[in-house]
Amino acid sequence: MMDLSDLTLLLTQFRFIRPVWLLLFVPFAWLFYVQWKSQEAGSQWQRTLPEHLRKALTVGGSGWRRQLPLLILMLTTILVILVCAGPTWKKQPSPFHEDKTPLIVLMDTSQAMLEKDVAPDRLTRAKQKVEDLLAIRAGGGNALIAYAATAHVAMPLTRDIAVFKPMLEALSPEIMPREGKNAASAISLIQQQLQRRDIPGTVLLISNDVSAQSISQFHDYFSQHQHQLLVLAAGDNTRTSDLPLNMNHLNALVDMSNADLHALTVDDTDVEWIKRKVENHAALNASTHQPWQDMGYYLLFPVALLLLLWFRRGWLVQWSVAALAVVTLLAVPEPVYAESVHQVNLDSQKSAPPEPDVGERLKQFWLDLWLTPDQQGQWYFRRGDYLEAAEHFADPLWKGVAYYYASQFNAAHTVFMQSSEEVMQFNAANALAHQREYVAALKLLRELVKTYPDNAAMQHNLQVIEGIIEEINQFSESQSGGENANEGSVELGDEPQTADGADEQTNTQVMIQDKLTAEQLLGDEAIANKWLERVEADPKMFLRSKFSIQYQQAQEP
Template identity: 30%
Template sequence: MSGLEAFHLLRPWALLVLPLLALLWWAIRPKRHAEETPLAGLAPHLAEALTLGGADRRRLYPIDGVVAVLALLTLAVAGPSWTRLPDPFQAETAPLVVALKVTPSMSEADIAPSRLERATFKIRDLVARRAGAETALIAYAGTAHRVVPLTTDPGILSSFLDGLSPKIMPVDGDAPGAALARAQAEMDRAESPGAILMILDDLPPDAVAQINAAQHGPLVLYVAAPPEVALPQLDGIANAQLVRMTPGEADLDQIERHLTSAYRAALVADDTQVWEDRGWWLAWPAALLLLVWFRRGWTMPWAALAALALSLQLAPSQARAEGVADLFWTPDQQGQRAYAEADFARAADLFEDSMWRALSLFRAGQYEAAAEAYAALDGAEAAFGEGMARLRNRQYRPGMRAFARALELRPDYPDAARNLAVAQAIVAFVERTQAQSDTGEERGIGADEVVMDNESGLGEQTEIMPTEDGLGLESAEQWMRSVDTNVGDFLATRFKLEAAAGEGVE
């Protein structure tokens, strides 16, 4: 329904050709004449046999097929569209916040090995399917707590899932309202629209009104309970999709469909994204109608010559793809097909359009080549693309200069300003680290990054001393690896501190 509401034409002026096609059809199509009076003195069957054209009662003529093909091509040129192109520098899958219920009821073994363990297995499988997309994890019982913020690293999420159990939750109970509020707060930090997945086995009746009154994005309720367990209160949740846990992957397929639908609906509402031209879909029925021309009596020489002339006019000067595809699609069209199929390396070889070729190189992970391709182009978008490729290739200072150039060309470019600040922070951190250690290898700071970006010549030999909070200059992940206690004990301690401070409470 959202697609129908968003349907429009990118180039509606092309529809002006349709009246001309109708006039052409009316002028060329044979007209039916009134039947003449049978010849006097002849039997009716003899008169019919002796009259030329008397038996020609066919309803379709070659001009009908020609005009139908031209009409379809005209509609394709008009550019029907009902979806937007996603930001190529963001994951094409919606961010997801998973709110997992961690209560004693989730330890029931009616779903082997238990409801909670099966839910953790399903989360891992879902994250593996959504490679490159951001996922966050919230655990809740009587209070709700953030376990992992939005991250694209499935390893971090998996390690914390192993530490979840009802005994680490500081407050007994069931507070889905607090979990939903916490999940929505996490979703508000995402750069692109996403959805919330609540995994639960039951819902308190008094929580239905709270959830319906709460302001939240797309919500999917994932029920970790056997099919025979009736949960009528879940039907009272408005604007939420209900998915039952299954032994196979049908439930994950259903969840992915809901997430994709929510992401596309959010893109339609995003005025900053470009509309996607879907006119190429009409080329297929037009091609099928052209097959009728191979039938005897349906060939129109003038139409065939016009189609041949049009194909020669639109033929690419340099066809780099092999096979019969060159006869029907330009290299850019073939590159677009390869890009849509996520074959980015092949798309980069096919594209003649410089911007699309640079983008394909970026998506293929060829960051050095992508940066060079973007550097050869003009415009703020090209400078921004070069900056993104430089950052991915750990060339922070060149990336910083590229973002600064993008802001010079377009001062009102918030993405470039944000990424410029990130690049400046990375360079400052690297130089500060280099000033305290010659290589930084003892603390896990890669030597390649220091040599590449430290242009100020900093680097005196000193020992890095940890700060009072025990973190020092280590990252959160490195610090977690050095913690002697297991993940469950760490989470239990952190949840208790948050509960004592009043966090995660409805």
């Protein structure tokens, strides 16, 4: 279902990629006019005959039926010319997630979100909606900010859904340092997450109410930035609740901040609405360097249906042959010239893949007849079969991108490292980061920034990696048993003693007192795995400790 954002996108972005082809309307309009007049003149003598003789002597019908073949040919010609002109209203999606619009989920984690007017409760339902959104969202960074009386970053912008979900599940009012509801306290964190991005982002606020002060501050912020604000109303006014859904305040926020509002639904209507809003906002603010996506190929389907009518006897067969020739020329894919490279065996330990069946062999034979390996890779890539696309690509850049999109980051890194080109090395660093090889990615990015100091994307990613390592350093400091440590500190040293069916026991007397840096944590695989296992085992404890430290630091003069 099309909404206002879809219509705005269509009206503001619509254009022709190859507008010169529209000049063909002039000669074809003249030819059709001449043909129409010729047929009209040929039928003048019929009007002098009596009606009963005209019906007996006329073959092939009369009136509009006689002109029907010409009218259908005119329609077919118009569609073919439009295909040649390349109508479009959106940019091609970038193969790199850095160019995707960021999404910040601003989650209300106050006591009001535990109300059960929405089963099982508002907060649980909101978490489910965010998980559904992440599952269908194609790329892009996602950040999570939780707020009650104060706001805290639970997860900075990341494309790794596996890391995002545990932090989302750990959100609850009990991990927040103070009770209350102050959505405006998250504005500085939103600005911090989005200021390094070159394109405007989307902020998704999930709450049942906002204060007048927050409405005013959100208005001030979003009126000065191109970021989009979406509001998901958590609650149901048809059921009783101690802290009911306040649609008046939410509507006031929407009106003043030029935002959009949607209520929680039982089905996935709200999730699809958010996804469409995010994509449309990204398309409206897409980089001017991105090529336009040719949407004219969809018109070939009605053209093919109209051409079927030309098999009827007497329907200007000579015109249909010419039109079919034009469509055939349009359907021929443009050649792609790529450097042939040797494909690396990425996993020699795996067993040999099974032999393809007859259908697959016939399909591959047919593709080999008409498409180069890179064109076949593009064919699979556009259909979302990224792993199959990587197997077909000969161009090392596109092969690595396909592995990257398939989340085969080790394979992508191997392919990218085959070349010392700027873009290949940059993508190799990104692949390392997605494998949580932060130290290796940091070293490679530092070298690249020295070599290419004008590359803003490299500098941005370097800052992101440094921020991740700084977060690890801060967490390591909170676990060191120092003066800022609290009850949530965990042991990073000896193997914890556990028993079947018993809770894990830790001895505070043997906790590691030395602070481990990020390089030490990530440089030693055994320590890194132990640290990640402990964090993933209880993310709620991690967030409580993190939020408490941030709150204490904010209170210090």
